Amino acid sequence: xxxxxxxxxxxxxxxxxxxxxxxxxxxxxxxxxxxxxxxxxxxxxxxxxxxxxxxxxxxxxxxxxxxxxxxxxxxxxxxxxxxxxxxxxxxxxxxxxxxxxxxxxxxxxxxxxxxxxxxxxxxxxxxxxxxxxxxxxxx
Numbered sequence: 001x002x003x004x005x006x007x008x009x010x011x012x013x014x015x016x017x018x019x020x021x022x023x024x025x026x027x028x029x030x031x032x033x034x035x036x037x038x039x040x041x042x043x044x045x046x047x048x049x050x051x052x053x054x055x056x057x058x059x060x061x062x063x064x065x066x067x068x069x070x071x072x073x074x075x076x077x078x079x080x081x082x083x084x085x086x087x088x089x090x091x092x093x094x095x096x097x098x099x100x101x102x103x104x105x106x107x108x109x110x111x112x113x114x115x116x117x118x119x120x121x122x123x124x125x126x127x128x129x130x131x132x133x134x135x136x137x138x139x
Contacts, residue, residue, distance in 0.1 A: 032067040034060040039067075043074045046090075051083040058089035062096045069100035076104045084117040091120065095127035105135050 031038040037060075045057030058078065061068045071093070078090045091108065094101040108124040108131075115121040128135050 032064045034063050039064060039071060043071050046074050046078045051086050054078070054081060054083070054086040055089055058086060058093050062089060062093035065096050066098050066100055068093065068097050072097060072101050072103055075101070076107055079104070079107050079111065084120050087117070087120045088123050091123035091127045095130040098130055099132065101127075101131045105132050109135065
């Protein structure tokens with residue numbers, strides 16, 4: 001008897017959830033996840049106090065590839081991080097996102113010229129090659 005009651009309850013919940021989904025239209029696209037955490041959490045971590053946390057967040061975003069395109073505005077902001085070990089993986093993440101990160105190209109070009117860290121400047125160039133190779137024409 002208990003099994004039947006639980007079955008009815010489960011069916012009712014499933015039908016109710018399906019009805020609510022239908023009322024809201026198409027289901028929202030799933031947010032990409034890395035290490036069990038959604039992209040939005042990794043974006044928040046880009047502003048953490050500890051540089052090691054910001055560095056790890058940028059690498060996790062990079063691992064999501066093009067699916068991390070919603071992170072581009074936050075990544076562009078993170079290009080101004082005062083710590084080079086954070087800026088480097090941010091350029092990697094933008095490159096891994098690819099063409100969807102085109103808004104970052106002007107700032108990446110600026111970094112190629114002005115960045116004090118040779119490694120970060122080179123990473124900015126590599127990112128541009130993945131995002132918009134034509135932006136490097138003539139250089």
